[in-house]
Amino acid sequence: MLGEGILKGLAETAKNFAGSFVSAERLTTVQYPEERIAPIEATRDFPFLVYDGADWEAGLRCVACQICEKECPPKCIYIEKSTDKKPDFTGKPQFYPARFDIDISVCMSCQICVEVCPFEAIKMDTEFELSTEDRFAGLLFDRKQLAKPNEHYRKIHPAEAAAVDARLAAEKAKAGARAKAASDAAAAKAAARPAEGGD
Amino acid sequence: MKTVEEIKTAIEAAVPGAGVEIVLNPSVCGQQSLRLAPESALAVATFLRNDAEFRLDYLSNVTGIDWPDCLEAVYHLYSVALKQGPLVIRMRTVNRTDQVELPSLTPVWRSAEFQEREIFDLFGIVFTGHPDLRRILMWDGFKDHPMRRDYVEPDDFEYEPTAHDEVLKRAQEHRSRE
């Protein structure tokens, strides 16, 4: 019969149309921004800097090693190292970034900076509603805008943050054990010397 | 597929006077190549395509390379009929400035048509015998050849907040000129 193929096709379309009233699978449109889809955990948008504790300047994990700056493919990160040092989470004095700019109009969310960072200092955020009227300075994020607490990281990427926290706690424990062993050895030597010196 | 030495012997037997030399490739993948003399390249290409043992009827990729002293065109050949390949053949120009002609292999394999136009556009190799040699990716009035290593980009900085190295130097020069 002529037109049979068209009728078969129309039956499919009708099934989808009628089905969209009764089945959730056929009604796929989400009325954004009133409705939102639950975010997927691994999603990545733009980088942010992680800090531990309450003070973002003192707790910033970044030590300005500039590895992310070198590896960034579109070269959107700009770092200036500080001249003094501050203690990091294990207590060791480290440099910190005096300036850390990311131009998110250039950043392409490739997340290579996260992959190469040896200090778990830079991670990917999930914020994408970042439109602004100023297309130059409004899209250049500086150190203060980029610094976000570890609690924020735990909220957006729970599984990843748990693994990072475990890794950092293990490192801190190892550093602490090494420091304790070194101080015990020094105390033992100091205790032995006056005994020798007295002779 | 035969080794490059055997292919070289076969070519020299079929096309006498064809200047063919083997170019070794130190990588582990083992894709050796043959360098052809431009004068006999078209005859060698026809032989490789039509000979019953090779039947290299499919030209997969044409690449242009900018060496410090000359330009080069590299062709990757496969055989769809006999499911073999790749055979890599190369041709070098005499220099980079005024003697940059090479024979076009478009009369043998049509797939070279757009790719040789691209090499002409981006590197500057002039393919003689190409049916329609004009720029393909850049616009027709464009001067210069962008993929060459001595290509200087035009000065069109607008806003460079996170400039590094080369870009930083040129951005500072641009700003000082304004």
Add this chain to the structure above:
Amino acid sequence: MAVADNKTEKLEGWNRPPVMEPEGEGELLEVATGPHHPSTHGVFRMDVALDGERVIRLKPVFGYLHRNHEMLAEGMSYLGSMPFTDRLDYICSLTNNWAYALAVEKLTGQEVPERAEYLRVILGELTRFQNHASSIGFLIQEMGASGTPLMYAFREREKILDLFEALTGARMMVNYMRFGGCRVDASAAWLDAARKVVAGLPGFVDEMDRLLSTNEILMARTQGIGILRPELAVNAGVTGPMLRASGVNYDIRKVDGYGIYNRFNFRVPLGDHWDVYDRYMIRLLEMRESIKILEQALKDIPAGPVMDPKAKLRGFRPKPGEAYGRIEAPKGELGFYLISDGGPNPYRYRVRPPSLINLTVLEDMALGENVADVVLIFGSVDIVLGEVDR
């Protein structure tokens, strides 16, 4: 021996498309189709010269999206080019990543662990599925179907993109493959979600089949249009579904057997009539074959690492040499030709773009057809401008 020049009889046939004689009187009407055009798959222009409605001459013009990706890669480390390969064929970023990783692994002789190979196959076939679904959807939209089959295809594509986002972090620009494996491992939960999605795919392909394949309007508009002879297809370097629709049995997954494709049981559909309808049908059948491969891979995937632990991420300097690695991307043969001089950046980085080379025969297929069919023929080539222009 006299050098054969292009005036010789037996070479002439491949060289140029046939010269069409106009039948009407007066001048030819020259229409620039594009670059701002809803049906040109991106910024692409076709300068057609028309005699009434018949196409006398067609010249493709592109370069509007030329970003000089090859020169960028010469200034960047090998790892840094990986996100840029996502942006070549931007619909199928995983297969672009795979082709580049394969080329670098060929250059250095790097081995890939088995679980990573299985993951690559799973993601590659999911990419192929969503590419063919979108391609069919766009082709039907260009025929005037106002997007209904396209939106059905996009509904399935959303499920696949959600899978990509859960694994790699991004829907399209994934940056997932590395030299020596994959970036992150897939959890058991992800594999279960993937199995669920794949279980729903055959129903979708059947739905598209019932909706479209016997539709009289589709058949009248696509059968006998845009015929590409197999000898011309091979000589012009056409690859992928376009070549197979012209009846040539050449699928790089079977010919080269790269990765672990030799372990999977799948067929290669071929076309009999070499027209636009065959290209549509080949893509539909290839979607079914992809489902077969996916089911096998998801069943057999072993446990293990996904990255060679000795592979270097930073400071990667392959030894001097060159390599050409190619895969069967959804659009055709995607190859990367790398020349290394021992430094951290490649000396020459070349992308062999399937879309550009498939366009070589656009003029031959469109000559003599009506101008309304030019858009259909162009849609059946299935190009992405990011790949054509790089």
